Amino acid sequence: MSRYTNRIFSALISCMVIAALSSCSTPKHNVIVMSDLETSNAGTLGMSIPELTIVPDDELMINVTADVPQAAAIYNLPLNVNVPRSDLKTGVSMERIHTYRVDKQGNINFPVLGKLHVAGMTTTALADELVKRISADVENPVVVVDLLNFKVKVTGDVKTPGVIESDKQHISVLDALAAAGDINLQGRRDNVLIIRENNGETTYHRIDLTNSKTWTPEYFYLKQNDVVYVEPAPARIDELTYNERRSFSVSLASIIVSSASVLTSLVIALTK
Incomplete structure (x- = not known):
């Protein structure tokens, strides 16, 4: 092999090594969530959990009981009416399931009381309002209101994108991402997009998961039908x-x- 050929061969090997090292280099974007807290052992994030408000298309379970069950019976739907998907909640008997779908105008039709405008209320506020009205006829009524069809969508550079359902009254963006298998290594944690329908308009907000100081409760905690999109790194x-x-x-x-x-x-x- 000639000296000239040896030089060409050496140059090719060098190029291959450089290319291999470049392809194996670590990503330059921050992959640590809350990296601003790395030097802190304890503390608070300073965010209160906002209570969800009812919106159209929500499915509510409302159950009315009292010291005398027969007195409260007329304020419950007939048994087994409008039972949603697969008994809704594991462990809840069919006799106690009473569901209401909030219409486009934000109303439900409630036994005896008729049409009620519930959009914009929290489940706690609605329960209190029903107790107040039912107390006119029933002694010591107890009203339980639960939101049954809370769901968000997680898409983009995550392990298992899809619809995330929850029976909780609140879920954070971190909860949703964990349910989707977490962000892939090369996903951008500093530019997560939250898309939300608000009063008939589609709004969006970006959140930097690497810096907790930029978080706000309004978007850190998700609302019904929010979409969480994780952008791939360049x-x-x-x-x-x-x-x-x-x-x-x-x-x-x-x-x-x-x-x-x-x-x-x-x-x-x-x-x-």
């Missing part, structure tokens, strides 16, 4: 783009080689 986008181009190049090369092979065979056959 390196991830470049990787996907490169893979698509490489796949196209390989397919194109395969077509060219196949075509050349066919043409060669044809030429050989014609020249015999």
Whole structure:
């Protein structure tokens, strides 16, 4: 092997090593949630948990009881009416399930009391209002109101994107991401997008999970039907783009080689 050939070979090896090291380099974006608290052992985030308000299309379970159950019976729906998906809550008997769908105007039709406007109220406020009205006819009524169909969507650069359902009255963006398998290593934690429908308008807000000082309760805690989108890091986008181009190049090369092979065979056959 000549000296010139050796130099070319060495140069090629060097290029391959540099390329390998570049592809294995660590991402430059911050992958640590709440990295601003790394030096702190304890403290508070200074956020109170906001109570959800009822919106159209919510499904509510409302159960009315009293010291004398027969007196409260007329304020409950007939048994087994409007029972939602698969008994709704595990462990709740069919006889105690009473569900109401909030219409587009924010109303429900409640036994005896008629049409009630509930949109904008919390479940606690609605229970208190029902107790106040029912107390006119029933002694010591007890009203329980639960939101049954709370769900959000998590999409983007997470392990298992999809719909997240919860029977809690509140769920944080961290809860939703954990339920989706967490953000992938190359997902951007500093630019998570929250999309929300608010009074007929679609709004959005970006949250930096790496800096807890920028969090606000309004968006850190999610509302019904919110969408959480995790943006891929630029390196991830470049990787996907490169893979698509490489796949196209390989397919194109395969077509060219196949075509050349066919043409060669044809030429050989014609020249015999």
